[in-house]
Amino acid sequence: MPRKPSNLLYGVxxxxxxxxxxxxxxxxxxxxxxAFIFPVxxxxxxxxxxxxxxxxxxxxxxxxxxxxxxQAVNRGxxxxxxxxxxxxxxxxxxxxxxxxxxxxxxxxxxMTAVAGCFEAFxxxxxxxxxxVFPAEVTGTIVTMVGIEVxxxxxxxxxxxxxxHTVPDGTAILVAVITLGAMAxxxxxxxxxxxxxxxxxxxxxxxxxxAAAGLLSCETFQVMMDAPFFxxxxxxxxxxxxxxxxxxxxxxxxxxxxLKTMGDVTTCQxxxxxxxxxxxxxxxxxxxLACGISNILSGMLGALxxxxxxxxxxxxxxxxxxxxxxxxxxxxxxxxxxxFPKFASIFVIMPTPIMGASLIFAVSFMILAGLxxxxxxxxxxxxxxxIGISIIFGLSIEFAPELYRNVHPWIKPVFSSxxxxxxxxxxxxxxxxxxGIAKKTSLVLNPGENPSETIxxxxxxxxxxxxxxxxxxxxxxxAMSEFYEAVVENTLTRKPVAMTVRFDEFNLDVDMAYEGxxxxxxxxxxxxxxxxxxxxxxxxxxxxxxxxxxxxxxxESAAGQSCVRxxxxx
Amino acid sequence: MKVWSKRQKDIVILAVQGRLDAATSPxxxxxVLPMIAAGDKNFLLDLANLDYISSxxxxxxxxxxxxxxxxxxxxxxxxxxxxxxxxxxMAGFTQLFAIFTDQEEAIRSF
Numbered sequence: 255m256p257r258k259p260s261n262l263l264y265g266v267x268x269x270x271x272x273x274x275x276x277x278x279x280x281x282x283x284x285x286x287x288x289a290f291i292f293p294v295x296x297x298x299x300x301x302x303x304x305x306x307x308x309x310x311x312x313x314x315x316x317x318x319x320x321x322x323x324x325q326a327v328n329r330g331x332x333x334x335x336x337x338x339x340x341x342x343x344x345x346x347x348x349x350x351x352x353x354x355x356x357x358x359x360x361x362x363x364x365m366t367a368v369a370g371c372f373e374a375f376x377x378x379x380x381x382x383x384x385x386v387f388p389a390e391v392t393g394t395i396v397t398m399v400g401i402e403v404x405x406x407x408x409x410x411x412x413x414x415x416x417x418h419t420v421p422d423g424t425a426i427l428v429a430v431i432t433l434g435a436m437a438x439x440x441x442x443x444x445x446x447x448x449x450x451x452x453x454x455x456x457x458x459x460x461x462x463x464a465a466a467g468l469l470s471c472e473t474f475q476v477m478m479d480a481p482f483f484x485x486x487x488x489x490x491x492x493x494x495x496x497x498x499x500x501x502x503x504x505x506x507x508x509x510x511x512l513k514t515m516g517d518v519t520t521c522q523x524x525x526x527x528x529x530x531x532x533x534x535x536x537x538x539x540x541x542l543a544c545g546i547s548n549i550l551s552g553m554l555g556a557l558x559x560x561x562x563x564x565x566x567x568x569x570x571x572x573x574x575x576x577x578x579x580x581x582x583x584x585x586x587x588x589x590x591x592x593f594p595k596f597a598s599i600f601v602i603m604p605t606p607i608m609g610a611s612l613i614f615a616v617s618f619m620i621l622a623g624l625x626x627x628x629x630x631x632x633x634x635x636x637x638x639x640i641g642i643s644i645i646f647g648l649s650i651e652f653a654p655e656l657y658r659n660v661h662p663w664i665k666p667v668f669s670s671x672x673x674x675x676x677x678x679x680x681x682x683x684x685x686x687x688x689g690i691a692k693k694t695s696l697v698l699n700p701g702e703n704p705s706e707t708i709x710x711x712x713x714x715x716x717x718x719x720x721x722x723x724x725x726x727x728x729x730x731x732a733m734s735e736f737y738e739a740v741v742e743n744t745l746t747r748k749p750v751a752m753t754v755r756f757d758e759f760n761l762d763v764d765m766a767y768e769g770x771x772x773x774x775x776x777x778x779x780x781x782x783x784x785x786x787x788x789x790x791x792x793x794x795x796x797x798x799x800x801x802x803x804x805x806x807x808x809e810s811a812a813g814q815s816c817v818r819x820x821x822x823x
Numbered sequence: 824m825k826v827w828s829k830r831q832k833d834i835v836i837l838a839v840q841g842r843l844d845a846a847t848s849p850x851x852x853x854x855v856l857p858m859i860a861a862g863d864k865n866f867l868l869d870l871a872n873l874d875y876i877s878s879x880x881x882x883x884x885x886x887x888x889x890x891x892x893x894x895x896x897x898x899x900x901x902x903x904x905x906x907x908x909x910x911x912x913m914a915g916f917t918q919l920f921a922i923f924t925d926q927e928e929a930i931r932s933f
């Protein structure tokens with residue numbers, strides 16, 4: 255049973271009031287609005303008009319609204335049960351551009367639906383792939399999910415958009431004011447001020463934008479001209495299919511699925527103070543929700559969807575992760591698709607406000623990934639898995655020209671730092687798993703300094719296994735305690751053989767020796783006993799061994815004794 | 824294992840680094856027992872850098888505290904890290920020793 259961390263105002267199962275749900279829904283949509291740029295990019299690339307772009311944005315609202323609700327469902331096989339909003343993110347951008355140029359919108363939608371089917375199928379395999387995604391891999395993915403958004407966030411922060419190709423001083427000032435306001439509300443604000451820190455920061459940002467002249471009358475004219483009510487043109491363009499585009503769309507679907515994995519892992523971690531490892535069944539439900547949402551996107555006539563990392567960053571920052579916020583966000587999005595006048599409010603958001611909001615949310619996201627990585631012991635193998643993956647992932651941001659000529663089929667892999675880092679991490683993890691023994695032994699001879707030998711042995715194994723340091727510490731303490739007790743109390747004068755076995759859930763230690771069995775006492779001797787009773791030290795040692803382990807037992811036959819310790823991992 | 828000592832008023836502050844077990848406890852006793860013999864009776868053990876403590880060492884710690892108490896003084900603990908604190912708690916020693924996180928507060932408590 256997950257335990258809610260104390261920094262959350264509203265945990266995943268809790269419900270804020272109705273007003274709070276609506277306000278937080280708008281807060282999330284404000285951040286998601288940044289992604290409305292992608293439909294515009296697609297329409298521009300295929301030579302469409304403003305009306306088509308507006309229609310595609312409204313379909314995006316409809317499809318991602320349904321997707322966000324599906325993702326939050328916590329019963330049955332579909333959905334992760336978390337506040338994990340979906341949007342038309344960059345994962346499908348490259349493949350959609352290819353499809354759009356080749357066969358127009360109908361081909362984009364047809365291929366998106368096919369990609370959704372693949373993603374749904376892939377989700378069914380995930381629960382058997384735990385070994386492929388250990389903490390260092392998922393942590394790297396989550397970190398890269400945040401890092402991937404950095405170039406976009408910085409460009410927006412500096413005021414760079416389609417109209418402005420160089421940094422703009424006024425825009426930067428507005429962005430600094432917006433980010434400063436968000437940070438102030440979040441750090442020094444209490445209760446509601448922290449909860450709505452992004453929304454309040456955006457209001458400050460809009461005021462600053464108006465004062466700085468970034469919101470002109472023409473901007474508001476777009477809103478005025480939009481109709482109050484209009485039915486979305488569902489399935490207006492139809493569906494078509496092209497074999498040659500199958501590979502890029504499948505890679506895009508895989509990227510989306512891996513991104514969902516990282517994001518759902520983050521959601522699991524931020525909602526459970528006792529989080530230890532990714533829950534693959536839950537992740538599988540999240541990826542299935544994403545797959546179904548993409549099938550739906552294709553059928554309705556919207557672009558491919560993936561989980562929004564920025565919104566998860568927002569939920570960490572505001573301390574509100576209630577799944578009901580996902581429902582309210584989804585419902586508001588669906589309604590906006592029918593009310594273009596209101597929808598246009600989000601389309602006219604000034605660039606620096608988008609940048610400030612992204613930087614604010616991404617800060618939390620990157621830290622969540624680093625925390626997952628550092629939850630385990632790290633050795634040279636894991637250092638390479640994490641380091642090489644991040645380096646190659648970042649190379650796409652630092653030197654994108656290096657990957658310009660890769661084959662179009664695999665272009666989605668090289669189109670984002672997240673995709674490349676994820677694939678590197680998964681492959682390197684599989685390679686570096688070679689040669690790691692799951693069972694290993696140590697023989698301690700009388701007269702040796704056992705304490706340091708056990709310490710070095712378990713530290714080295716713990717790092718190779720990627721075990722949690724606190725579990726290894728307990729095992730080391732129990733093993734040292736045991737050896738010291740049997741030797742000091744002359745229960746044996748022969749070597750002691752220690753065998754340690756590890757898998758992701760269990761750490762087992764067997765300690766066999768020739769001699770009398772040690773008593774694993776259930777009662778702790780008190781201070782007076784320790785000062786006066788000569789048997790009390792051995793009883794304390796037995797009690798400590800038993801208490802350090804989650805399960806302890808002893809077997810003895812024909813002069814041979816064996817203490818078996820089990821530690822939950 | 825290493826032990827550093829310094830004095831503040833009539834209190835001896837002992838910083839212990841490394842592992843305290845059956846093998847290293849005699850060294851620890853070699854450092855502290857002469858101090859008791861010389862008349863020191865109030866001790867503050869700074870355990871910030873202690874990596875491990877075994878039950879055998881805990882027992883020696885108890886003897887050390889008993890000797891200090893017999894002379895009208897006491898032993899308190901400072902900056903105990905969470906794994907060590909867990910062991911002390913398991914052994915029931917958190918009820919026997921005053922544990923502080925702030926050195927000035929610990930000094931004032933004597």
